Amino acid sequence: MTMQSAAPRAKRILMIGAPGAGKGTQAQLIAQQFGVTHIASGDLLRKNIAEGTTIGRTVEQLVNKGELVPDSIIMDMLRKPVLAANAAGGYVLDGFPRTVEQAEAAYRTAGSLGVGVQIAIHLDVPEDELTRRMLARARGADDTVDVIKHRIKVYEEKTRPLLEYYQQRELLIQVNGARPVGEVTWSIVVQLQRAFKQRPAAARTAAAPDRAVA
Numbered sequence: 153m154t155m156q157s158a159a160p161r162a163k164r165i166l167m168i169g170a171p172g173a174g175k176g177t178q179a180q181l182i183a184q185q186f187g188v189t190h191i192a193s194g195d196l197l198r199k200n201i202a203e204g205t206t207i208g209r210t211v212e213q214l215v216n217k218g219e220l221v222p223d224s225i226i227m228d229m230l231r232k233p234v235l236a237a238n239a240a241g242g243y244v245l246d247g248f249p250r251t252v253e254q255a256e257a258a259y260r261t262a263g264s265l266g267v268g269v270q271i272a273i274h275l276d277v278p279e280d281e282l283t284r285r286m287l288a289r290a291r292g293a294d295d296t297v298d299v300i301k302h303r304i305k306v307y308e309e310k311t312r313p314l315l316e317y318y319q320q321r322e323l324l325i326q327v328n329g330a331r332p333v334g335e336v337t338w339s340i341v342v343q344l345q346r347a348f349k350q351r352p353a354a355a356r357t358a359a360a361p362d363r364a365v366a
């Protein structure tokens with residue numbers, strides 16, 4: 153079986169949420185629930201930084217300042233894991249796309265590869281709660297108050313427009329992410345199950361690349 157022949161059945165989910173919204177936690181739980189791979193662009197970047205790879209050295213300053221890293225680096229870094237996950241049944245993408253430009257680039261690649269994202273989930277959390285959570289989990293250089301504020305600003309300016317992008321193109325699931333973890337997961341699972349049942353056609357991307365959405 154080739155990668156592309158597995159694609160039509162693959163479940164492709166992406167999480168959109170501000171820093172501190174709980175994307176990583178929920179993405180991991182959702183991936184487990186649906187038996188697909190969790191792919192987190194931020195985790196992959198931090199791994200590269202920790203290992204001192206060429207990518208890691210290039211992006212370290214940007215990540216520490218809460219700036220986005222260049223699209224080309226992200227696309228190159230994600231290409232292999234996304235294809236492998238697609239062949240293995242699907243993925244939950246966490247942290248990508250981060251901008252409309254990235255979504256459009258992914259859409260073009262998806263069209264030619266038969267790989268796309270079919271359902272976007274928005275984890276909605278008010279800003280004061282985001283700041284509180286981020287300070288509570290302070291991870292290191294990228295978690296000072298100024299950097300946290302900057303990361304939220306970058307989200308508002310660059311990432312929030314993605315919500316409209318997905319609402320217009322495919323399915324966007326809205327979730328109140330300010331509730332306890334288990335309740336949020338439950339709400340996502342219920343809505344995803346409903347969506348997969350109602351929209352089996354959304355899974356046909358390899359055969360119909362025009363429907364491949366990322």
Ligand code: AMP
Nearest residue numbers: 193194214215218219220221247248250
């Ligand atoms: P995260 O763990 O998703 O919050 O990502 C941590 C940092 O990695 C972000 O603040 C950015 O500097 C960088 N990053 C992660 N994903 C992307 C992406 N898709 N595009 C650009 N930069 C990213």
